Amino acid sequence: MKNKLDMKSLKVKLWTYFILFAATIMTILWLLQIVFLNTYYKSMKTNEIKKIGDSLVAEYGKDDFEDIIYTTSFSRGVIIQILNEDGIPIFPMNTSFNPRPPKFNSMDSRKFIDKLENDNQGKILYTIEDSRLGRPTIVYGAVLQGEDGENLYLYINGLLDPIDSTTFVLKNQLIIVTIISLLLALGLSFIIASKISKPITQVTNAASVLAKGNYNVVFEKGDYTEIDDLVATLNYTTTELSKIEELRRDLIANVSHDLRTPLTLIKSYAEMIRDISGNNPEKRQSHVDVIIDESDRLTRLVNDILDLSKIEADLNQIDYKEFDIVRTTKEILKRFLILEEKDGFIFRLNCSDEIKVYGDEKKIEQVIYNLISNAVNFTGDNKLVFINIKNVGDFVKYEVKDTGKGIPEEELNHIWDRYYMVGKTHKRAVIGTGLGLSIVKNILTAHNSDFGVESHVNQGTTFWFQLNTNK
Template identity: 70%
Template sequence: MVNKLKKWTNSKSLKSKLWIYFVLFTAIIMTILWLLQIVFLNTYYKSMKTKEIKKIGSALVSEYGKDNFEDIIYSTSFKRGIIIQILNERGELVLPSIGFGEPGPPRVNPMDTSIFIKKLLESEDGEILYTVDNTKLRAPTVIYGAILSAENGEKLYLYINGLLDPIDSTTSVLKNQLIIVTIMSSILAVGLSFIIASKVSKPITQITDAASALAKGDYDVTFEGGDYTEINQLAETLNYATNELSKTEELRRDFIANVSHDLKTPLTLIKSYAEMIRDISGNIPEKRNSHVKVIIDESDRLTELVNDILNLSKLQSGIDQIECNTFDLGKTTESILKKFKILTERYGYTFNFNCDDNTLVIGDEKKIEQTIYNLVSNSVYYTGEDKFVTINIKNLGEYVQFEVEDTGKGIPKEEINLVWDRYYKSGKTHKRAAMGTGLGLSIVKGILMAHNVNFGIDSTVGEGSKFWFQLRTK
């Protein structure tokens, strides 16, 4: 209860912000409504009434001269509740004429008439519109006038008088209604904003709590979404990130354990054989030389492991820059295969090398040499009992494709993407590699990604695997 109260009283919390914004929005809307309906209503009414009378006057000017003009005056005056008259130059009434049994038109003060005609004659466009106070009705009236031309050349004047009815009673009614609407809207705004703020902030609070648990190393945490697409997308992204972090953490632990094992084994052998030389074989040349050879081999293996770790670290951190130049991929591969000639002589391996003409490519030759060496070494390690490895270099026009195939057990489809991971070949039960350090394919991936080229694996279980990459020709 205390924590919930703190969240609501915290001015920077999402709940508080949403609640405050919603209430402020309602207050602004109600303020605008009050201003329009109460403060500006009278001004707005006068403006609209004035524009209406001017519009009527302009319409009558255009209708003047028609046979039914007097009927138009009568109907318009009756419908609109305004006085419409046609006066002559002396201020006398011309239209509407008074028929039998019909009430006479309201009398116009001669003083007002003379002022009206004077203003109309002084106008530039023959049209006037002004407001005067009617002392009898104690209310303002709108006067519209326009000059009309009679057939005999005499000037006639269109006179329209519209009363601006007082709207105090209307304003009073609106004010009472607005008070009720304001109270109801305020209560509704507070309650609705509380519900919305709680509903929006709840999944975000849950995500925050889950993120705190993740920061403490709990990778089993699950981020839950809510009723909103954006929050669901955030939860899905964080769940994906959590899964990837969990994999990375697992790889990190495996890497440390495996490297520790690979470091410990040669160090143990070096120490053991050094002690044997000291205690047993120091004076026996044959045994001493055999023991020294073990020490040298293990030292070389240790050096190779350290170098691979350093190379992998440089590639992943971006320190090791790619220096591109043009070189012949076929000749480079042929030169590297000479290093594996000893495997043919001692262990019966067969290397089938097929190369197209014109295999000039662009790339970092030294790093591509390392890539080819690691891929061939990997195929040697995993090829079948026939000890057969095929290397193909194909000219595809814009690209030259390097391929190395083995005849081993192949890789299941669900594990192909994992092959590039460090120490994948050893799995959970790590054992010392017969050759290499277990980091070769990770280094290959880093080099090829730094070159921004296409690469991949084609493998069929029981038939073998093919590793390939492409380099641009220009």
């Protein structure tokens, strides 16, 4: 159990990111509500006064202009006046409904009019401190054309209300919200981080068990699709590793058996020559022949292992060329004449005189030899092996059929594995080493050729493959 907090763990990372996210959101709220609130409020108020002024300038000259001024003044809470060239308010006049107009001294009104006169657009907008109220106000001014040709001046005054009390209230609320948010972020981040990291931790623990060689371990699914996909992949990997481990054990057992048997015979017959038949030429020759045969069997086994390793390591070096597969087959069958003469095997070749295919002749020769060897080992008591070669469109289909007991359907997908034996019962082959089908599979895969097997229990087995008839 780890006592030290792992800063790189998923749980700690998620917890940290969640806290940072919450802190960032709260920082933004503080900046917007406290630091930038005054600036934002002033900007909004300024834009509002400007829109009111521009709207009144556009409405000037209408018959109900006076009503528009009154309505706008009361609804928006601003002071609106029309000044003459002397800076004297001429509208609105004294009325009980009008907000009390500010008192202009001659200097203030002159400054206001001078600013308007000097502005190219005839409009001004600025902020000034009201000496009477002790508060800042926004002033809007615009030049209006009077009926007698003299200039009139639109004056709008809007008070910038103090928001210090509002800011104080917001600050207190934000302190409470910040504390609550951080506490919630701490709790939620811990719960979420734990929930997310738990299935990953379970997968890691199960993987540790798998790494120790326990292929019975089962990876459990979680609450997330990604974790479920990973678990499904790991469970499939575990199953495949279990199969590979079983094949490895079978391979070692079978190779050991095939090595031990000829070595035992060689030693036994060598001792018989030494102790019994050394002076008997006929018996000595018989014993020497056994030693030679078993030595040849060992040589074939080693060569097949080397060939399989070489093929798997260098599958892309295929020397494609056109060759007569019938002639190649006949040459291979000559190597089985000894079985016809001594053991009564029968090889039936069914094909035309010449069939051209495209591929690596040396490697295809190895495929054919291994398939025929396999048929010899598993054919029936009649010792009959059929070889069928026929054209099928742009392909040539090659079949090797025995008359043996057949292969159960559930084992057909495994027969291409190294040293896989049907029924798990390893027997001493009549010819070959037990690695032939694995070599066949690798060579045909390198040729991108279709291949397969068809078998029925007690009806024999047919291995087949296809080769192109042209490039």
